Amino acid sequence: MAQLPGGTMSRRLVLVTGGSGGIGKATALGLARLGARVSIVGRDLRRTEAAADEIRAAGQRRVNVFVADLSSLAQVRRLADEVLQRLPRIDVLVNNVGGYWNTRHVTADGLERTFALNHLAPFLLTNLLLDRLTESAPARVVTVSSQAQAGGRIDFDDLQGVRDYSGARAYSQSKLANLLFTYELARTLPDASVTANAVHPGVVNTSFGAEDPGSVQRLLVPFLRPFMKKPASGATTSIQVASAPDLERVTGRYFDNGKPRRSAENSYDEAAAIRLWQVSADLVGLTSPVQPS
Numbered sequence: 001m002a003q004l005p006g007g008t009m010s011r012r013l014v015l016v017t018g019g020s021g022g023i024g025k026a027t028a029l030g031l032a033r034l035g036a037r038v039s040i041v042g043r044d045l046r047r048t049e050a051a052a053d054e055i056r057a058a059g060q061r062r063v064n065v066f067v068a069d070l071s072s073l074a075q076v077r078r079l080a081d082e083v084l085q086r087l088p089r090i091d092v093l094v095n096n097v098g099g100y101w102n103t104r105h106v107t108a109d110g111l112e113r114t115f116a117l118n119h120l121a122p123f124l125l126t127n128l129l130l131d132r133l134t135e136s137a138p139a140r141v142v143t144v145s146s147q148a149q150a151g152g153r154i155d156f157d158d159l160q161g162v163r164d165y166s167g168a169r170a171y172s173q174s175k176l177a178n179l180l181f182t183y184e185l186a187r188t189l190p191d192a193s194v195t196a197n198a199v200h201p202g203v204v205n206t207s208f209g210a211e212d213p214g215s216v217q218r219l220l221v222p223f224l225r226p227f228m229k230k231p232a233s234g235a236t237t238s239i240q241v242a243s244a245p246d247l248e249r250v251t252g253r254y255f256d257n258g259k260p261r262r263s264a265e266n267s268y269d270e271a272a273a274i275r276l277w278q279v280s281a282d283l284v285g286l287t288s289p290v291q292p293s
C-alpha cells in the first residue's frame with residue numbers, strides 16, 4: 001500500500017458496515033489502498049480488530065473499529081452516536097452489511113432479521129448520519145444491494161414474513177428495498193452534494209448465508225465456490241462507486257460490474273419508495289426523518 005498519501009482517497013474518511021469479513025473487509029482494504037482513512041463496523045470485536053489489523057498491516061495505520069449488532073435498532077443508534085463523536089467527517093458511508101437466513105429469525109426488537117439487518121439498519125444509520133455526510137459534502141452513500149433485487153417484491157401486507165416466510169423471498173425483498181431507499185434518498189438530495197447509489201457485487205465467495213443455509217447453500221454452493229469471485233474482486237464496484245472522481249455527482253444509480261445498469265422496473269416505483277420510507281421510519285422510530293420527495 002505504498003501510494004497512501006497521494007491516493008485518490010487521501011484524507012477521505014470512509015465508514016464500511018460489515019467490515020469484519022467478506023466483501024466489506026475487501027472494500028475497506030481497497031479504499032485504504034487508495035489512501036482513505038477507513039472505519040469498519042463489525043458485530044464481534046475480535047473479528048473486527050483482526051480485519052483492522054489486516055488493513056493496518058497493508059500500510060494504513062489509522063483504522064477505526066466500531067462494534068455493533070446492526071440487527072438491533074438500539075445498537076444502530078448507539079453506533080451512530082459513537083460515529084458522530086469519533087469521526088469529524090464522513091466522506092463515504094458504505095452500507096455493506098447484509099445476510100440471508102433460510103428460516104425466519106426474530107431480532108431483539110421483534111423484527112424479522114433479513115428485513116431488519118439488510119434494510120432497516122442502513123435506512124436508520126444513513127438517516128442518523130445524514131447531517132454529518134451533508135456537512136462533509138461532496139459525500140457518498142453506497143449501499144450494497146444484489147441482482148436478487150430483480151426477483152424482489154415489497155409485500156406491504158406481510159413485510160416481515162409473519163404469515164409466510166421464505167429466505168429467498170425475504171432476501172430479494174430486502175435487496176429491492178435497498179434500491180427503493182437509494183433512489184428515494186437520491187431524490188431527496190437533488191443537488192447531489194451527497195450522492196446515493198447502489199451496487200451489485202457479483203456472486204462472491206464469502207461467508208454469506210452460512211449462519212442458516214438453505215439447501216442451495218448446503219448442496220450447490222460448495223461446488224460453485226471455485227467459480228465465484230474472490231472478495232477483492234467482489235469489492236471492486238463498491239470501491240469504484242465510493243471513490244471514482246468521475247462519479248462525484250452521479251446519484252440514484254445502480255451499478256453492476258463497474259457500470260450503471262437499469263434495475264428491476266418496480267425499483268423505480270416512486271409511490272412504493274415513499275410508502276416504504278414511511279413504514280420504515282415508523283418501524284425504527286425515526287421522529288424527524290428526511291422527508292421523502
Ligand SMILES: NC(=O)c1ccc[n+]([C@@H]2O[C@H](COP(=O)([O-])OP(=O)(O)OC[C@H]3O[C@@H](n4cnc5c(N)ncnc54)[C@H](OP(=O)(O)O)[C@@H]3O)[C@@H](O)[C@H]2O)c1
Binds near residue numbers: 020044099209
Ligand atoms: N456474497 C455474494 O455473492 C453477494 C451477492 C450479492 C450481494 N451481496 C451482498 O453483499 C453484502 C456483503 O455480503 P458478504 O457476501 O460479504 O457476506 P459475509 O461474508 O457474510 O459478510 C457479512 C459482514 O457483515 C457482518 N455482519 C453480519 N451480521 C451482522 C450484524 N447483525 N451486525 C453487524 N455486522 C454483521 C459480518 O460480520 P461477521 O464477521 O461477524 O460475520 C461480516 O462482516 C451483503 O449486503 C450481501 O447481501 C453478496
